Amino acid sequence: MDSWTLRSIDFVLADEYMQVFERERITTIDLLTLEPTVISERCQIKLEEVQNLIEQLKKALLPQRITPDARETHFFTTGDTEIDKALHGGIALDHITEISGESGSGKSQFCIQLCLTVQLPKSVGGLDRAAVFISTESGLETRRLFQLAKFLSLQYPNDDLSYLSRHPGDRVYTILCPDLESQEHIIEYQLPILMQRVNIGLIVLDSVAANYRAELRYSRNHPNASSLGNIATRGNQLAKLASNLRELAHKHNAAVVIANQVSDRVSRSYDQIGLFSLDYQSQWFNGWDDTDIDPKTPSLGLVWTNNVTTRLALLKRPNSATRKSLRKLRIVYSPIAPTSEIDIAITLEGLHTVSEDT
Numbered sequence: 001m002d003s004w005t006l007r008s009i010d011f012v013l014a015d016e017y018m019q020v021f022e023r024e025r026i027t028t029i030d031l032l033t034l035e036p037t038v039i040s041e042r043c044q045i046k047l048e049e050v051q052n053l054i055e056q057l058k059k060a061l062l063p064q065r066i067t068p069d070a071r072e073t074h075f076f077t078t079g080d081t082e083i084d085k086a087l088h089g090g091i092a093l094d095h096i097t098e099i100s101g102e103s104g105s106g107k108s109q110f111c112i113q114l115c116l117t118v119q120l121p122k123s124v125g126g127l128d129r130a131a132v133f134i135s136t137e138s139g140l141e142t143r144r145l146f147q148l149a150k151f152l153s154l155q156y157p158n159d160d161l162s163y164l165s166r167h168p169g170d171r172v173y174t175i176l177c178p179d180l181e182s183q184e185h186i187i188e189y190q191l192p193i194l195m196q197r198v199n200i201g202l203i204v205l206d207s208v209a210a211n212y213r214a215e216l217r218y219s220r221n222h223p224n225a226s227s228l229g230n231i232a233t234r235g236n237q238l239a240k241l242a243s244n245l246r247e248l249a250h251k252h253n254a255a256v257v258i259a260n261q262v263s264d265r266v267s268r269s270y271d272q273i274g275l276f277s278l279d280y281q282s283q284w285f286n287g288w289d290d291t292d293i294d295p296k297t298p299s300l301g302l303v304w305t306n307n308v309t310t311r312l313a314l315l316k317r318p319n320s321a322t323r324k325s326l327r328k329l330r331i332v333y334s335p336i337a338p339t340s341e342i343d344i345a346i347t348l349e350g351l352h353t354v355s356e357d358t
């Protein structure tokens, strides 16, 4: 019996079985692939016991599947009832929620607002927990944090939220990651320690694409080797980043909200690219389709898309030259909320819904 495999999955095998399996050279793979009757005969162990053991081993080896279930998911408010309703309750805990949108669409504004709403008391939909704001470009806009806190506390006149308007930053931990190396180190080693010590309900990463874009550039000298190698390296790094964040979110029942930049989407005729091409199919998970006037595509591609639980898109409204604050918030995909679109605005008071005819 290869005890190394068992140790690595934390499976304790009784000594009497271990000795027999070692003597008969039965490995973990044998247990999983041979007929139980063969093992029973060879080791002189009752068939029932062998079957029982195989079942336990399979259970220990199979990855635990975490399927989001709306009934078991907990949320905290975004600060706007209509947005909460569209999201089936607000920002989901134990999920990775991505907010994609072009520059100036309001991703950071949304993230700052969530750093405050997570601190609200449970009676008004908050979690009464802290937030960590990891930025890869400019740091957290503290002036805006104070401004939004003031308006947020006025929204709940029956609750005494004066502490929030006076000290909104006390429970927001800010970390700046200017390059990929520091980002990986912080998320893998420092963030888990912080989360053990402080009751963090929200991890914000603003924005995810910046460091990957800067780090893995296309090389003119070796275009093919470099670009293929880069794609593979980036895929691995993104999967690792998402896995680390997912693990933290699950362990601490916290929400992860990630801002993602977008690039222009080149529209091509579907007669040429075909209905089964990624270009065509990606309309359903990117957030922009060809009916949009200025279609975009979120950065970091399919590997990243597969790691995001809920994708939201913030769209600047093309006809809003007079009202620059107007946006559309699109729920692109989510396991718990249907696809939808709501009219919102970003004003001095923050991000909130507006009526359609505004």
Ligand SMILES: Nc1ncnc2c1ncn2[C@@H]1O[C@H](COP(=O)(O)OP(=O)(O)OP(=O)(O)O)[C@@H](O)[C@H]1O
Pocket: 101, 102, 103, 104, 105, 106, 107, 108, 109, 110, 144, 147, 261, 324, 325, 346, 347, 348, 349
């Ligand atoms: N104090 C404020 N009052 C009203 N609107 C504001 C205020 N501060 C920011 N905004 C709005 O938010 C927009 C900027 O949003 P934000 O910085 O979140 O964009 P972003 O999507 O994060 O962009 P980038 O990708 O460049 O970081 C501004 O264009 C403005 O419309």
